[in-house]
Amino acid sequence: MSDKDEAVTDEKVIEVKNLSISFGEQQVLKDLSLYLQKGENLIVLGKSGSGKSVLIKCITRLLQPNGGTISVLGKNVNEATNKELGELRKKIGFLFQSGALYDSMTVKENLQFPLRRIKKGIAAKDMQEKIEETLENVGLKDALNKMPSQLSGGMRKRIALARTIIVDPAIMLYDEPTTGLDPITSNEISSLINDVQKKYKTSSIVITHDIACARLVADRAVMIRDGELYAEGKLEELEKSDDEWIRSFLK
Amino acid sequence: MKNFQPIIKAKNYTTEKSIKLTEKTIETAESAKSFFTSVGDFSVFILRVIKETFSLPFEFREFLKQCYQIGNKSLPLVGITGAIMGVVLTIQSRPVLNEFGAESMLPNMVAVSLIREIGPVITALICAGKVGSGMGAELGSMKVTEQIEAMEVSASEPMKYLVVTRVMAATLMIPLLVIFADTMGMFGSWLGVNIKGDLNIALFFSHAFSSVDFIDFIPAVIKSFFFGAVIGIVGCYKGYNAGRGTESVGIAANSAVVLSSLLIIIVDLIAVQITDMMIK
Ligand SMILES: Nc1ncnc2c1ncn2[C@@H]1O[C@H](COP(=O)(O)OP(=O)(O)OP(=O)(O)O)[C@@H](O)[C@H]1O
Numbered sequence A: 001m002s003d004k005d006e007a008v009t010d011e012k013v014i015e016v017k018n019l020s021i022s023f024g025e026q027q028v029l030k031d032l033s034l035y036l037q038k039g040e041n042l043i044v045l046g047k048s049g050s051g052k053s054v055l056i057k058c059i060t061r062l063l064q065p066n067g068g069t070i071s072v073l074g075k076n077v078n079e080a081t082n083k084e085l086g087e088l089r090k091k092i093g094f095l096f097q098s099g100a101l102y103d104s105m106t107v108k109e110n111l112q113f114p115l116r117r118i119k120k121g122i123a124a125k126d127m128q129e130k131i132e133e134t135l136e137n138v139g140l141k142d143a144l145n146k147m148p149s150q151l152s153g154g155m156r157k158r159i160a161l162a163r164t165i166i167v168d169p170a171i172m173l174y175d176e177p178t179t180g181l182d183p184i185t186s187n188e189i190s191s192l193i194n195d196v197q198k199k200y201k202t203s204s205i206v207i208t209h210d211i212a213c214a215r216l217v218a219d220r221a222v223m224i225r226d227g228e229l230y231a232e233g234k235l236e237e238l239e240k241s242d243d244e245w246i247r248s249f250l251k
Numbered sequence B: 001m002k003n004f005q006p007i008i009k010a011k012n013y014t015t016e017k018s019i020k021l022t023e024k025t026i027e028t029a030e031s032a033k034s035f036f037t038s039v040g041d042f043s044v045f046i047l048r049v050i051k052e053t054f055s056l057p058f059e060f061r062e063f064l065k066q067c068y069q070i071g072n073k074s075l076p077l078v079g080i081t082g083a084i085m086g087v088v089l090t091i092q093s094r095p096v097l098n099e100f101g102a103e104s105m106l107p108n109m110v111a112v113s114l115i116r117e118i119g120p121v122i123t124a125l126i127c128a129g130k131v132g133s134g135m136g137a138e139l140g141s142m143k144v145t146e147q148i149e150a151m152e153v154s155a156s157e158p159m160k161y162l163v164v165t166r167v168m169a170a171t172l173m174i175p176l177l178v179i180f181a182d183t184m185g186m187f188g189s190w191l192g193v194n195i196k197g198d199l200n201i202a203l204f205f206s207h208a209f210s211s212v213d214f215i216d217f218i219p220a221v222i223k224s225f226f227f228g229a230v231i232g233i234v235g236c237y238k239g240y241n242a243g244r245g246t247e248s249v250g251i252a253a254n255s256a257v258v259l260s261s262l263l264i265i266i267v268d269l270i271a272v273q274i275t276d277m278m279i280k
């Protein structure tokens, strides 16, 4: 773990302050504040339905919060113009909980889609190399010409991960990267997350229920309860906490 | 006590009625409000589509793919329907024309009604069913499975990639399909004529087109462009604004067909008025 800490600096790449959002009557997040430091992996824990996915959707302005401010790389997300938002989104990788692979495209086209748009003017040969390399990283080299409907759930998840990391984003938002995977693949994905962090100095938010994965990748963890920040700290510290709820979560 | 009974009853009756009335008014007001908000939403959507259409870069690859999807894949359906309409129209018109001793006018009459009205409207309605529901379902399922959001975060504009390409493709392809349906309809009509007569094909066509003017053809083509735009925009609008559950995919597809069919008829009504005014 100690070699990981060195990469983390004090610079805050994401800063969420007093975020609140509700859907109709239902208040999902209220007064949530947290930050992500440059180069760190931040684990977000919380019960199902506590608004973890909503949080990262607010960070990318897929959802508009009711209150609070979010700044990403020093830019206020909700005040950014469309153009600025586009630039910002190019630097953010977003792994959807559902994978969100483009059903009408092959795996290869799925991976080309962000490459073409974010790395404009990339040569065909480089693109091919990059695609093969990334697919190898997620262990699915032969899936190149398959359609998403031909893949298993876990394979879809890994292709979705490949599609996200292929453009080397500065910030990664992983929504449950290891859910539905077997322990071995799950471990491989966890170490892939660590590799990405080291290689590209990526700062990441990792939402997960998988404690094994959390132990492997976490530099720091936050817990969300009832729409607010409930606990924050190193995973080892949280595990030793007196709080019943926190410990029952990390068992 | 007994004396009061009727009065109390009467009172209750009136209050009940007034409560019912207010409820109904509120209900009507609510539905009127939601009607106007959806009209507003729809207009905003159209404006965004227009704005995105004229901003670069244009997603040419996807546009071609959609043209293929819409044009090529509807050919058999549109062709068969057109041919059958031609046959039916001919068989049905024959007795009427016979009565006036104008049976020789049969090709002319079928050509005019096919080109002016039947071809464009039937083709558009069929495509509203085939293409419109397809778009509603496809975009709807992309919305539900977060694919549209995924496009947004990979710094591409799904409005441009998904919607503009589809609307443009539909706008371009429907007129072509209409022309194809007209042609097939004419062949159908020739078959229809030959059921009870004997007319060679060259003669048939020269007869038919002797009374078809530019003024029959041009408004029909212009109208078809609008039909195409309606199908594309409504299909995409319904899909793009689908709700969150899987059931909303079906709702999107279904309401796309209903709304675009209705709008096609309305556009047709307007088009008829305009052509009528211009001919005068
Ligand atoms: N677009 C939306 N419209 C309405 N309600 C929403 C929307 N998105 C999320 N919600 C609601 O917000 C709450 C939090 O959802 P969210 O997906 O963030 O949970 P989560 O913490 O990610 O849970 P899980 O661990 O199961 O993924 C849920 O009750 C959900 O119904």
Ligand SMILES: [Mg+2]
Residues within 6 Å of the ligand: A052, A053, A054, A097, A175
């Ligand atoms: Mg979630």
